[in-house]
Amino acid sequence: MNLKESIQHELDTHKEVAFEGYCHDCSTRVQVLCTVNAENKIIIEGGAAYKPREQIYLKCDACFTKDNTLRNYQECSVYSRVVGYLRPAENWNKGKLEEWKMRKEYKTDKKWEKT
Numbered sequence: 001m002n003l004k005e006s007i008q009h010e011l012d013t014h015k016e017v018a019f020e021g022y023c024h025d026c027s028t029r030v031q032v033l034c035t036v037n038a039e040n041k042i043i044i045e046g047g048a049a050y051k052p053r054e055q056i057y058l059k060c061d062a063c064f065t066k067d068n069t070l071r072n073y074q075e076c077s078v079y080s081r082v083v084g085y086l087r088p089a090e091n092w093n094k095g096k097l098e099e100w101k102m103r104k105e106y107k108t109d110k111k112w113e114k115t
């Protein structure tokens with residue numbers, strides 16, 4: 001059941017459905033209120049709610065007006081080279097994670113070309 005269907009299901013038995021939390025973009029406190037009007041249409045006030053997977057994300061009205069797409073909500077794995085292999089850093093042992101913190105990033109203007 002997606003978010004719209006679960007809200008519809010909740011509104012069949014309750015007068016309103018409210019989501020409380022913090023805006024995903026600006027972290028301000030937000031309450032999104034869903035009600036049904038006289039024409040049987042769902043009215044959403046206070047912002048927006050998203051459920052791309054299991055977790056529900058909220059956006060305040062200002063952030064929703066600025067950008068109505070939910071961004072940067074997916075976890076990402078960081079891969080780096082450890083003992084000669086590219087491996088996700090989350091799988092490294094404690095010692096290698098400590099060593100990783102000490103690594104320094106260098107930028108070079110040198111162009112690498114196939115020989």
Ligand SMILES: [Zn+2]
Pocket residue numbers: 023024025026027028059060061062063064
């Ligand atoms: Zn916001």
